[in-house]
Amino acid sequence: xxxxxxxxxxxxxxxxxxSVIAAETPVLAHNYHPLPVxxxxxxxxxxxxxEGRRYLDMLxxxxxxxxxxxxxxxxxxxxxxxxxxxxxxxxFHHDKLAGFAAGLARLTGLDMVLPMNTGAExxxxxxxxxxxxxxxxxxxxxxxxxxxxxxxxxxxxxxxLISFSTDPVARDGFGPFTPGFRIVPYNDLPALEAAIDETxxxxxxxxxxGEAGVVIPDDGYLTGVREATRRAxxxxxxxxxxxxxxxxxxxLAVDHEDVVPDVLLLGKALGGGIVPVSAVVAxxxxxEVLSPxxxxxxxxxxxxxxxxxxxxVDLLATxxxxxxxxxxxxxxxxxxxxxxxxxxxxxxxxxxxxxIDIDPSLGTGRHISELLMAEGILVKDTHGSTIRLAPPxxxxxxxxxxxxxxxxxxxx
Ligand SMILES: *Cc1c(COP(=O)(O)O)cnc(C)c1O
Numbered sequence: 001x002x003x004x005x006x007x008x009x010x011x012x013x014x015x016x017x018x019s020v021i022a023a024e025t026p027v028l029a030h031n032y033h034p035l036p037v038x039x040x041x042x043x044x045x046x047x048x049x050x051e052g053r054r055y056l057d058m059l060x061x062x063x064x065x066x067x068x069x070x071x072x073x074x075x076x077x078x079x080x081x082x083x084x085x086x087x088x089x090x091x092f093h094h095d096k097l098a099g100f101a102a103g104l105a106r107l108t109g110l111d112m113v114l115p116m117n118t119g120a121e122x123x124x125x126x127x128x129x130x131x132x133x134x135x136x137x138x139x140x141x142x143x144x145x146x147x148x149x150x151x152x153x154x155x156x157x158x159x160x161l162i163s164f165s166t167d168p169v170a171r172d173g174f175g176p177f178t179p180g181f182r183i184v185p186y187n188d189l190p191a192l193e194a195a196i197d198e199t200x201x202x203x204x205x206x207x208x209x210g211e212a213g214v215v216i217p218d219d220g221y222l223t224g225v226r227e228a229t230r231r232a233x234x235x236x237x238x239x240x241x242x243x244x245x246x247x248x249x250x251x252l253a254v255d256h257e258d259v260v261p262d263v264l265l266l267g268k269a270l271g272g273g274i275v276p277v278s279a280v281v282a283x284x285x286x287x288e289v290l291s292p293x294x295x296x297x298x299x300x301x302x303x304x305x306x307x308x309x310x311x312x313v314d315l316l317a318t319x320x321x322x323x324x325x326x327x328x329x330x331x332x333x334x335x336x337x338x339x340x341x342x343x344x345x346x347x348x349x350x351x352x353x354x355x356i357d358i359d360p361s362l363g364t365g366r367h368i369s370e371l372l373m374a375e376g377i378l379v380k381d382t383h384g385s386t387i388r389l390a391p392p393x394x395x396x397x398x399x400x401x402x403x404x405x406x407x408x409x410x411x412x
Contacts, residue, residue: 014040014050033366035373035380042069045392045399047378058372058379058403060392062210063242063353066269067315068392074272074311081307089298096306103313104281107251108264112287114280115301115309119241119267120156122278125295126204126237126265127160129280131180132289134201138233145201147237150186154211155204155239187217189224196228202235202263203228207253210242213386214348214355222257229262235286241267241278246316246393249326249351256350262286272312277305321393325351328400332389335404343411345385352393358385362411371410377403 015023017038040050045068047057060066067074081096088094101113114129116122130147134140147164155161162170163177171177184191186209196203207222209215229236238261243253245266250256252264263286267278280287299305315321329351336347336354345357358368365381372379381387391400 017050020050035369035378037373037378044068044070045395053376055373055376055378056391056395056399056403058377058389058391060390061273062268062380063245063247063390064268064271065273066246066321066393067272067312068394069273071272071315071394073315074274074308077307077311078272078274078304081304085303087299087302087304090296090301094303094306096303096310097301100301100306100310100313103310103317104266104270104279107313107316108266108281109260110264110281111284112282114282114287114290114295115305116267116278116280116297117276117299117305118156119265119278120158120161121297121300122241122265122267122280123155123161123204123239124158125280126239126263127202128295129263129282129286129290130202130204130235130237132294133235133286134199136289137285138201140199140201144199146180146182146197146199147201148182148184148192148195148203150205150209151183152186152209152212152215153204153206153239154209155206186212186215187221189221189228192225193228193232196232196234200232200234202237204237204239206239206243208243208248208350208353210353210388211382212355213357213382214350214353214388216348216350219257222254222259226259226261235262237261237263237265239265241265243353245269245312246321246325247351247353247390249329250322251316253350270309270312271305272308274308275305277309277312279309325353325393328352328393328395328397331397331400332404335401335407339404339408339411342408352389352391352395354389355382356387356389356407358387358411360385368410372406375406375410377406 020038038050039047041048045057046054048054104113116125131145134145149164151166160178164181165171182195184195238254240252262283264281271277333349343359345359347354347356365385365387368387369379369381379387
């Protein structure tokens with residue numbers, strides 16, 4: 001008998017990147033187009049691929065990794081909780097949820113927390129809450145509630161959320177769509193005010209549009225949205241799933257204008273890069289329209305999520321990460337300013353978050369991302385020739401300057 005042909009790598013050796021990627025193609029849905037890097041381990045701002053190459057992670061899980069990979073305080077909280085209790089469902093109380101909710105309320109200056117898992121679920125929950133509030137408190141006739149949203153938004157991928165997307169790639173082929181949404185241009189207060197009427201439950205916007213390319217509205221826009229919604233007697237829902245939790249140099253992006261929304265949607269970094277954790281945080285009189293049985297989630301607020309989420313809140317309560325994002329944000333801005341006209345057409349940045357429009361003659365954002373990967377820098381294009389930088393807030397000044405130098409090199 002002959003030995004079977006050796007098809008895979010020698011036992012014990014890690015598979016190559018190419019073999020992992022080839023193995024995915026026939027069995028994994030093709031809803032992503034990842035860069036050809038196969039990550040096997042990571043620490044703080046560095047990831048390592050199966051062949052042992054190291055890369056600086058300048059995407060940080062779309063801001064889910066604001067504290068870097070495997071932050072010791074977060075993994076310690078997760079390990080402790082794994083050894084005590086991981087899941088009860090909300091059919092029973094557990095000993096970690098009240099502390100998490102109280103900490104998150106204190107951090108955000110709002111009153112009550114509805115814990116969920118993914119960002120999309122938090123937005124869906126915020127929409128349900130706003131509609132219920134419209135019927136029970138505002139007196140909107142049954143099934144007539146409207147929600148005003150902005151063009152070029154990104155709020156997640158469920159059928160309702162894509163119903164008011166303006167991105168044909170996200171929408172086409174997935175109808176029929178959920179009614180009840182009015183789309184107005186972003187950063188346009190007159191259009192927003194014109195769209196609000198007596199049926200309007202809420203205005204739902206991102207204080208900075210992340211997926212659109214880190215689009216920052218004019219100073220005064222968020223204040224204007226706050227004033228318009230207050231005047232009209234509807235809610236202001238701020239989707240801070242990507243912009244929140246330290247990314248912009250403040251705890252929340254709305255903090256830059258000292259605006260307090262009625263309802264805040266959080267996710268991504270709330271799970272510390274360990275587990276999916278999201279939350280709706282709201283004023284008491286709004287959240288109290290929900291009664292037992294009207295909304296829920298098997299995993300929402302589970303003990304592991306609550307323990308990790310509490311540890312995230314504790315990190316943010318120190319102010320250290322917000323301060324780092326603000327200070328290093330100046331380094332990022334200076335570096336991008338220096339590249340403007342030298343491959344960078346324009347950029348928008350706040351804190352450690354930037355959308356960079358690359359000269360299209362140099363290639364697509366995808367192409368630039370591939371060139372940066374070859375330099376040991378991982379980034380992601382948003383669309384067209386725009387790339388986004390969102391490193392962990394733990395990045396050092398030296399590593400940030402190194403990444404900017406690599407960007408200069410691939411553009412030069
Ligand atoms: C990522 C994101 C979401 C959706 O979060 P998921 O966890 O992917 O469902 C919603 N809103 C904004 C602004 C986001 O960036």
